[in-house]
Amino acid sequence: MSPRADTATMAKPSLDVNRIRSDFPILSRTVHALPLVYLDNAATTQKPESVIDAMSTYYRSVNSNIHRGVHALSEEATEAYENVRELARQFINAASTREIIFVRGTTEGINLVASAFVPTIVQPGDEILITGLEHHSNIVPWQLVCGQTGATLRVVPISDEGEVRIDEFARKLTPRTKLVAIAHVSNALGTVNPMKSMVAHAHERGIPVLIDGAQAVPHIQVDVRDLGADFYAFSAHKMYGPTGVGVLYGKVELLERMTPYQGGGDMIKSVSFERTTYNDLPYKFEAGTPNIAGVIGLGEAIRYLSRLDRAAIEHHEHELLEQCTSMLKEIEGVRLIGTAREKAGVISFVIEGIHPHDIGTILDQQGIAVRTGHHCAQPVMERFGVPATVRASFAIYNTAEEIDRLKTGLLKVREVFG
Amino acid sequence: MTDVRALYQEVILDHNKNPRNFRVMEDADQFLEGYNPLCGDRYVLYLRMNGETISDVSFTGSGCAISKASASVMSTIVKGRKREEALRLFEQFHDLVTGHNDSHIHPENLGRLAVFAGVSEFPARVKCASLAWHTLKAILQEQKTAVTTE
Incomplete structure (x- = not known):
């Protein structure tokens, strides 16, 4: 052009x-013998050569498990993996790498908050507030945890244009509301929500906000501190990175209060049959061998986007x-x-x-x-x-x-x- | 590039635009919903039996051209057939749209169904073409719960 x-x-x-x-x-x-026109980027984006190469290089010359080995490969792999945590921190302007949790994707990030945060803050009769434009992954985890805790899911309606009704949003923030969960950008409609003012509305009432950022990060420069987000989840594969990996950002003070999401290796400091001491942030939420190659691919995708x-x-x-x-x-x-x-x-x-x-x-x-x-x-x-x-x-x-x-x-x- | 006309034949477009037997059957013996959650195709198939013979068949609902035309053509073909015959036609239709068609099927038996042969070139559309047929089979085999293609 x-x-x-x-x-x-x-x-x-x-x-x-x-x-x-x-x-x-x-x-x-x-x-079908014609040059591909790929217009399904909201489902998943294509990957640049540098991302594909970074993952392939990791498997060819670095592959080993992280955080434990004393040998050279393990140290290199650990360093590569942890470097991406810093890249991700910069990418969304989080305050600390302790706030960057690697997950399988946006869906797992939301489920993590639903499982490990919501039960610690709701009583029966309390409410979780979402909007009418949410993806199933920002509906169903809340329904599940509402079923387990006796909380109620409330929905802010959208207009004929596909915008969240801000008047209704303000009205539905009540003393019973314990969490607000909203998509930054709607995957079905393309609507960009006025996140900053919505977060401010909720915070005036002391209500934390989770933002589903899956559709936002490839398009918009995201600053979680400017937005005021308490939690922000996104997936690598919608921003030119690999599938099966993503980030959950959470404010330190909230993450520290939360119970672990899954138990296993890496999320512990010490284990006996009587008692387990959990690891510090962010490792408390990263049980099991993570998607190391995926995280490295995500890092390369961040580098790619940051060069533009x-x-x-x-x-x-x-x-x-x-x-x-x-x-x-x-x-x-x-x-x-x-x-x-x-x-x-x-x-x-x-x-x-x-x-x-x-x-x-x-x-x-x-x-x-x-x-x-x-x-x-x-x-x-x-x-x-x-x-x-x-x-x-x-x-x-x-x-x-x-x-x-x-x-x-x-x-x-x-x-x-x- | 396969010509899309191989899939969207005139007969299919015609049945999509003017579906036959497209009505609620008030005095149906049985009716059942068929639903394809992948694309939202949703039909209700109504059947009236006279002993072992399908004396009337109709359907309502909405979905893509392939699913609607398939339901419409099916309704015109199975009316007056015996239960066992209709079930055999299901198998033949299924083989046709999945590309497993072979010589044991007489062309005259295929008749109007032959227009769906192109579906086998479009694997993503096999479920659309076979939704009404799966629903019919479920009724004929006296299955009580709604049919989904998942």
Whole structure:
């Protein structure tokens, strides 16, 4: 993409998208004999060569278990693993590496808080507050722990645009509310929640807030201290890192009060059959041999993102969002699901009379990968009265030409269905 | 690139647009829900039996073109058939859409079902095509709980 004159004079940040594309080996493959157009980034992003290499190098030349061995490999592996904790701390601007817990992903991070924190703070009749745009992983863990503790799950409704009703949010924060859990960015609608002011509302009443950051970290520069987050969970694989690893950030004072999540090796100081002394933070929450290669891959993904201009990423993805939104409005019968004022690079839509699954198949035959279905957000689908949507979601490597390919693809859908 | 027309044949598009026997059957002997949680396809299949013969069949619900057309074509084919015949057709249809079709099936028996042969090239869509058939099989084998494809 050549920078346009007006953007150059306004000195807007720009990304060298061609160069970025050459960092991602998968982008050069074809699907059904056509160049791949990958627009399913909200499900998982592709991985740059540097991430793939870092993990492969670890297995080829460093592999060993961490935190225990006195031999060279174990020390190297431990150092590589713990270096990523510092990278992750910087990435979200946490105060201390003691606040960075490696988990399997956002889902496990949320489950950890539900299991190890909620039972220590709720009594029967207390409430946990979520919103109507949550992913199943920010609904079901709370339902489970409510069932175990006698607490009640409350839900803040969303508007027809897909925005959380802030008036309702304030009203539902009561003396019974013991925890608020909200997605930073909605995976199904793209809505960016006004996290900072929502956290402030909750904190005025002394209520801690967990933020599901799975969809936010690849798009937005996240500063957990600026947001005021008490807990912040995210996954490596949605930010160009590997699957099966993520981070739970938690404030030290909360993590210290919490009971361990799982028992096992590494989370203990000493064990006898009578009594076990738990390890210090963050190891108290990391039982068992962790996903060492995954953590190293996450570290490389953080390095990769940190080399890019984060403001330029936001700008690039916003341009794709605007281009795609305008394009969709020109396609007959399209209805956008989620039209919030603040959106990240996620667009959900339906086409009247054509089921999303059929749209997905026809696009796939043209080499275009989109997501179709309920996006693990069935309550959102119900709110908008649709069984499923088509979702296109953007990443740093997507281009304006790919939005054009999507348009051609959708015109083909219209042609097939007459 | 496989032409999508191999999947979306005219007959399928027609049955999707104008599904046959698409109604609630007030005097049904049996009805059962079929649900594909992956894509949200959800149908109710109604059956009236006269002894061992399917005397009437209808369906309601919503889903993708493949699942709806399949339910519609199925309804036109199994009406008037014996229970055992319909169950045999289930097997033949299943073989057809999963690509296990072989010479033991007479083309004339396949008839209108043949338009679903293209489904075997689209593994992600096999569940869509077979949802109504699984529901039919469950009714004929007197299964009481809703059918899901998971």
